[in-house]
Each structure stands twice: as C-alpha cells, then as structure tokens.
Amino acid sequence: TLSVAGCSLIGSTPAPRLLASSAPLPTPYTVPLPIPALAKPYRSDASADYYELVQRAAEVEILPGLRTPIWGYGGQFPGPTIRARAGRRTVVRVANGLGAPTVTHLHGGHTPPESDGYPTDLVQPGARRDYVFPLEQRAATLWYHDHRMDYTGPQVWRGLAGFFLVGDAEESALPLPSGERDVPLMICDRSFAADGTMPYPARDGGPGAREAFMGGVLGDVILVNGAPWPRLGVDRARYRLRLLNGSNARTYELALPPGGTLTQIGSDGGLLAAPRTLERVRLAPGERADVVVDFAAYRVGDHVELRNLLEEGAQARVMRFTVERDARDDSAIPATLSRVEPLDPAKATVTRDFQFTSGDLHGHTGWMINGKPFDARRVDAKPRLGDIEIWRLTSDVAHPVHLHLAGFQVLSVGGERPSGPAEWKDTVELxxxxxxxxxxxxxxxxxxxxxxxxxxxxxxxxxxxxxxxx
Ligand code: C2O
Ligand code: CU
Known part of the structure; x- marks a missing residue:
C-alpha cells in the first residue's frame, strides 16, 4: 500500500528512496507538539540514578484518527527523555519486551565499551541489560537509539529512539532559557500506509529489493517529537530549541524564513565557545544543534514556520510556532558560553585514512569503509589510550559519519579550515x-x-x- 518514488540507481551509488504515504495526512500545524515525558529514576543513591526502560510494542495516534503500531522505549515514540548530570553515574536498565533482539547506544556518550551498544551486543527478547553511563563529559544534547547490526534502520524507524540530556554546573550557571523554554525537538520523517502503519521496505522482497533502498529511506511526513508537522504556542521570549536530526537518511537545512535568526549555542558535544547567529542550520542524520530563538522579535499572533530549505512542498515544512502572549523573560545569551580548547594537530601521533564508498557485499551492492564491509570479528584501527589522532574521511556520495566514544573537532573540509572557533562534534557530514x-x-x-x-x-x-x- 506504499509506493516508492524517487531517483533510480545511478551506477552503484543509489539515491535515497521516497516512500509515499497512502494514509490521509493532517493539515500541517494542526497537531500540538508533544514533549516527551521525563523518565523518573526507580532508585537513586549517593553515587547513581537508576532508570528502567522497557522496550515494547504499542499503538499510538500519530495521524489524527489512526492507530500506528510502534516499537518504543516505554512504549513511546520518542522514548522518555532522560535528564542526567555530568559526572553522576546513570544506569539504564533496558528490558526487551519485543519480538526481536535489540542493542541500545547512547549517541554522544563517553561510555565504557560494555555499555556502548556494540552492534552485536544483543539484548534478546525477554532479557534485560544494565547500561552504565559514567557521563564523564560536558553538558550536551545526546540521544539514545537502537543499534542492532543490520537492523538499526528498521528498528529506529519503528520508534526506538529518545533524548538523553546531560547538564552540568557550567551550563546551569548561564542565564540561558530553561524550564518550559528549553524544548527538545526530534525531527524525523516517516510514511504511513492507509491503515496507519509505518511500513519499512523488506530486504527479502525479491531481486533488486535490497538495492532499491540501500541509498536510504525517506518518508513524506515530517514528524517532530513523533507528531506530524506540529504547532507550538510560545511566549514573546527566548526559547532554547535542541534540534536533533533523528531521521534515517534525510538531511535538513532548518530556517525561519523570511529573515528569522537562529542563535546557535551548542553542537553535538555541548556548548560552543561563543554564540553564532545563523540564518540556517544544516543537520545530517545524527547531528544536533542547540539554538536560541527570540520570539520577542515577533508580535502576538504571528506564526513562525520552521522550514527545511533543502526541499519543496510538504517536506519543506517542519513545524510552526505561534506567538501567543507577552511574557517576562530573564534569559540572556552570554557572549562567552564555554571554553573549547582546540586540539593541536602537531600533537597527533598518526593520521589514518577512511574511505567511504560502495562495494560488493555478499553478491549485493553495499557500503564499505576502506573497501571492507562491517565484520565484528575484525578490528580496523587500534588507537592508544590518551593519544591524539587525525582521521581523514573521504567519500564518494554524501555520508554523515559518526564516531563512538570520542568527540572530535573538524580540522578541514575539502582542504579548507572551517571558519570560527573549534567545537566538539560526534557526527560530521561528508x-x-x-x-x-x-x-x-x-x-x-x-x-x-x-x-x-x-x-x-x-x-x-x-x-x-x-x-x-x-
Ligand atoms: Cu547514533 Cu552509532 O549511532
Ligand atoms: Cu552513508
């Protein structure tokens, strides 16, 4: 009941496939923006907070009047938001109540290997596992999601993702917008069949089925926090928007046209050294940007649309804010936010090359790094603990590249130094x-x-x- 459109295979580098919905879609900006509930620890002691997230199948209303089966942490999509403190151990027990194995990864977490969600560290149906996050890291907007080898795409598509917000003393001391004016926004795309389900292409659908979506899967409905093209009423005040691209394959260039400004204060790895005023923020899958929008620049009654400049029509729409009332605002954006010490390339012990290309994967076309497909039995690099390294990433087509454990700084893009001071990233778009x-x-x-x-x-x-x- 879903149709597939979009670009055809070009040589061995296929473009993403757009799945067209057959369900009736809502008028944009009619559904209220949901804010994922905060997870509550089931226990806290002097050294740690303990959470439990049960992964289960549920039916939720995403499109008005239709029931959509999902897989969710806590039966929710997005899952509950965990708010944690840097340096305070957070233990998340994930119980698998689904019919398939899962793996949970904290994206952006500085996590010991046994809790990092290595793609073959499966939690079997009926089993559970304690993921231990020491959080020896800066305040940052992180997220958790499924990471099962070969099945991350379908399992995240079904809903296995949520926010994990790390705070720290440095950030709390700043007068940034907080409370109800600190809003996490998980942006992702899905498509819906007439019965409300979110089908994902089957890889065993016959000859060519796999190649047909190896470029990536795109939906035609843009969801924010799991709601289609939602609306949010706001005060005439500053808001911190924690933008996360949680899509499988879609890239966004987010803007508030015409002429609205976004003041970026944070990146994947937490606060920038200083705020930066932007007209647009580009986010590839996995990337985050914390921005402040000052709705005092508008009048009561104004509508402010958040749009994706890379597309036209319905997919260019993301969500809409409506300025509802005057309100007191004690927040501010300090000219200095944090210190980001640039890593010195002269101190690097090695430069490694990683080439991102397509290649042969067991008789199908697949995607390779340095000509090899993923194999959990093979180790491709052995950096030494404490070492600084330069990794040179080269691509044929666009790839958002993510590194576990270690945040990084971008040294050069196409041979040029990036403008502006160093920032901490964990995902970079090639x-x-x-x-x-x-x-x-x-x-x-x-x-x-x-x-x-x-x-x-x-x-x-x-x-x-x-x-x-x-
Ligand atoms: Cu967000 Cu290894 O993933
Ligand atoms: Cu890629």
Whole structure:
C-alpha cells in the first residue's frame, strides 16, 4: 500500500528512496507538539540514578484518527527523555519486551565499551541489560537509539529512539532559557500506509529489493517529537530549541524564513565557545544543534514556520510556532558560553585514512569503509589510550559519519579550515566527493567501538568499522 518514488540507481551509488504515504495526512500545524515525558529514576543513591526502560510494542495516534503500531522505549515514540548530570553515574536498565533482539547506544556518550551498544551486543527478547553511563563529559544534547547490526534502520524507524540530556554546573550557571523554554525537538520523517502503519521496505522482497533502498529511506511526513508537522504556542521570549536530526537518511537545512535568526549555542558535544547567529542550520542524520530563538522579535499572533530549505512542498515544512502572549523573560545569551580548547594537530601521533564508498557485499551492492564491509570479528584501527589522532574521511556520495566514544573537532573540509572557533562534534557530514579531516583524543576507556555512517540504511548495509582503544 506504499509506493516508492524517487531517483533510480545511478551506477552503484543509489539515491535515497521516497516512500509515499497512502494514509490521509493532517493539515500541517494542526497537531500540538508533544514533549516527551521525563523518565523518573526507580532508585537513586549517593553515587547513581537508576532508570528502567522497557522496550515494547504499542499503538499510538500519530495521524489524527489512526492507530500506528510502534516499537518504543516505554512504549513511546520518542522514548522518555532522560535528564542526567555530568559526572553522576546513570544506569539504564533496558528490558526487551519485543519480538526481536535489540542493542541500545547512547549517541554522544563517553561510555565504557560494555555499555556502548556494540552492534552485536544483543539484548534478546525477554532479557534485560544494565547500561552504565559514567557521563564523564560536558553538558550536551545526546540521544539514545537502537543499534542492532543490520537492523538499526528498521528498528529506529519503528520508534526506538529518545533524548538523553546531560547538564552540568557550567551550563546551569548561564542565564540561558530553561524550564518550559528549553524544548527538545526530534525531527524525523516517516510514511504511513492507509491503515496507519509505518511500513519499512523488506530486504527479502525479491531481486533488486535490497538495492532499491540501500541509498536510504525517506518518508513524506515530517514528524517532530513523533507528531506530524506540529504547532507550538510560545511566549514573546527566548526559547532554547535542541534540534536533533533523528531521521534515517534525510538531511535538513532548518530556517525561519523570511529573515528569522537562529542563535546557535551548542553542537553535538555541548556548548560552543561563543554564540553564532545563523540564518540556517544544516543537520545530517545524527547531528544536533542547540539554538536560541527570540520570539520577542515577533508580535502576538504571528506564526513562525520552521522550514527545511533543502526541499519543496510538504517536506519543506517542519513545524510552526505561534506567538501567543507577552511574557517576562530573564534569559540572556552570554557572549562567552564555554571554553573549547582546540586540539593541536602537531600533537597527533598518526593520521589514518577512511574511505567511504560502495562495494560488493555478499553478491549485493553495499557500503564499505576502506573497501571492507562491517565484520565484528575484525578490528580496523587500534588507537592508544590518551593519544591524539587525525582521521581523514573521504567519500564518494554524501555520508554523515559518526564516531563512538570520542568527540572530535573538524580540522578541514575539502582542504579548507572551517571558519570560527573549534567545537566538539560526534557526527560530521561528508558531502559528495569530499575529504574531511577530524582530530580526536581517545580518553577514558580501552575496548571496541565503532565508526560508521549515520545514514541508517548505509550503516545496515555494512558501512561501519571497528576500532579498538588499546
Ligand atoms: Cu547514533 Cu552509532 O549511532
Ligand atoms: Cu552513508
């Protein structure tokens, strides 16, 4: 009941496939924006907070009047938001109440290897596992999601993702918008069959089925916090919007046209050194940007649309704010937010090359790093604990590349130094035929982690590599 449109296979580098919905879709900006509930610890002691998230199947109303089966942490999509403190141990017990194995990864977490969600560390149906997050890291907007080898795309599509917000003393001391004016926004796309289900292409659908969506899966409905093109009423005041691209394969260039400004204060790895005023924020899958929007620049009654400049029509729409009332605002955006010490390339012990290309995967076309598909039995790099390294990433088509464990700084894009001061990232978009050099330091833990493409279909079709910190 879903139709597939979009670009055809071009050589061995297919473009993403757009799935067209057959369900009746709501008028944009009629459904209220949901805010995912905060998870509550079931126990806290002097050193840690303990949470339990049960992964289960549920039916939720996403399109008005239709029931959509999902898989969700807590039976919700997005899952409950965990708010944690840097340096305070957070233990998340994930109980698998689904009919398939799962793996949970805290994206952006500085996590010991046994809790990082290595793609073959499965939690079987009926089993549970305690993921331990020491959170020896800066305040940042993180998220958790499924990471099961070969099945991350479908399992995230079904709903296995949620926010994990880390705060710290440095950030709390700043007068940034907080409370109800600190709003996490998970943006992702889905398509809906007439019965409300969100089908995902079957990989065993016959000859060519796999190749047909190996470029990535796109939906035609843009969801924010699980609601289609929602609306949010706001005060004439500053809001902190924690933008997360939780899509499988879609990239956004978010803006408030005409002429609205977004003041970026944070990136994947937490606060920037100083705020930066932007007309648009580009986010590839997995990337985050914390921005402040000052709705006092508008009048009561104004509608402010958040749009994706990369598309036209319905997919260009994301959500809409309506300025509802005057209100007191004690927030401010300080000119200095944090200190971001640039890593020194002269201190790097090695430069490693990673080439992101397509190639042969067991007789099908798949995605490779340095010509090899993911294999959990193989280690492709062994950085030493404490070392600074430069990783040179090269692509044929666009790939959002994500590194586990270690935040990094971008040294060069296409041979040019990025403008502006250093910032901490964990996911970087390689544009078509581009080389990006990143610099990172491996701290905290020895063990096995992955580097992979965060286009989830590329990841599932093997664009992932293991490194082991030794
Ligand atoms: Cu957000 Cu390895 O993933
Ligand atoms: Cu990719």
């Amino acid at each position: 544009r078509e035929a581009q080389t990006v050099e990143i610099i990172t330091r491996f701290t905290g833990y020895r063990g096995r982690y992955v580097l992979h493409c965060h286009n989830l279909e590329h990841e599932d079709m093997a664009m992932m590599s293991t490194f082991e910190v030794v």
